[in-house]
Amino acid sequence: MSDSIHPQRDDQPIDARPGDGPTHYVIRGFGYRAEVSEVGAAVRALVYDDPSGPYPLAGSGPDPEHALRYAGAVLAPWPGGVRDGHFFFDGIEHQLTVTDPDRGAAVHGFVWNRKWNLVSHTAARVEQVIEIGLQTGWPYRLLLTATHELGEYGLVASYTATNIGDYHAPFGLGVHPYLYAGYTPLDDCTLRLAAGTRVPIDRQRGLPTAYSQPVVGTDFDFTEPRPMDGVRLAVPFSALDEDADEVIRHRLCGPDGRGVELRTVPEFGWLYATTETGRADGGPERSLALIPATCPPDAFNLGIDVLVLQPGEVWDASWGLGVVGFSV
Template structure:
């Protein structure tokens, strides 16, 4: 099959099934026993609202599209012109190449060249694997250039609590802070503030009914098992979004008009906050020849 997202790659394990796209290397569907655990869309449709996107070499936004590097300034294309930002990295609209495809696993890669606004070439990979623990997604980045470069990684799934309506769900985040964002640019407008006791306190399960979010949360600390855990729970199922400690941030976005669904919620693990290429907060610097990897996943409950 092909369409706006290119070829479609299916993996299965028992009653679980996922479909990954060639364009963007993104997650289009994930079902268990026929029940959706991410918001999906038809294979001949452009991904709505960043659904399933891989966000490399930065997640979220770069204010003004400019950022400092080696004493100069790099200027990225303003891919969110209405807010004057570069948004969601450079690879989500490009074709990826299959590295390995078995029954329950697919790995894809893409070479990101040096280009205006991005000075150092990278090799980027992603693997999706199904097993008894659910869906595990592994990101890889290798510096194939000759200079160190900072970067960040994010992803943009819209998890579903099975057949539960979004407004019937509660959200529980493994985060402890909220990052104020400018409503004009959606980039940082002050330091992180503690979540506890605020109207955005998702440190305990909180209903999403009537709640509109496009917010960055930080202080995502792992539990005793070494993983950060966020959970969406409803009357007809729940799903956990877990992540390695490298994913210190999470963006949560509620959409009122997701294709074929209406109200939906994105829970987006990120290694750094919005505009990190300027602030430097939680950026990862990778040396020439160095490789980095980290995982996140979805676990239906």
């Protein structure tokens, strides 16, 4: 019997364990269950245990044989694509390996498909670490940590990046969760995004074609809840609106008002929203990914919101997922 907790209607046991494939770490607490993979430090599944039955909030899709691409994984040391794999930093030319020839880009960094090393795993918390060493076109050394912990408000994912090299380094990070409002089909959901601007994207290449534009009065305005029926998105949003507690909140809800809330901090100043098929085999499912990120696609060429880490410098940030509309 499978030990996964991907969105599916049979309530199976979820004690993930090492097997022939990657190890997936299960954590439980405060009415939530999550599964975090050693590959990409990815959130493979997050479920709220409502008395009426398990309520999926995030995951890699219902079919483990055809998992959604990049599902839940860490995208670093840059999110999105780098145009033609080419950029200059501090006057030095860099040529990365073009990992997506169809789009002509180096996509999502080096760690989304690599195994991370376990630091600790307790009932409600798992911490992993990975080192980014010297790569083609990347002469910088970084140490990343990813910590996933369940608490009163759901899952909190925290990250650090430390420059362990001798030179200052460019850096960006994103995370690629696919979100669910339980078992409600995406077309029956509403979406609210606390975002004031967006960057136009070439859909063929997934790269920016212009600078940020206001969303008010356009098809990209989700500042009030909007039905997702037929909506297609492949958009980096910015100008994210903080609440009084300096937390940014986005919501995907079903017709009954219940759903999932993504919470981020100002360090994640961008949010990619995509409804493009996420199936690794190009399958037709419509799924919504809301991707907290520190910078837009092709940031290393655009020069927008690129972090520069000095030797020994540590960057940290976090985001969270939890239910809304429940009596919790």
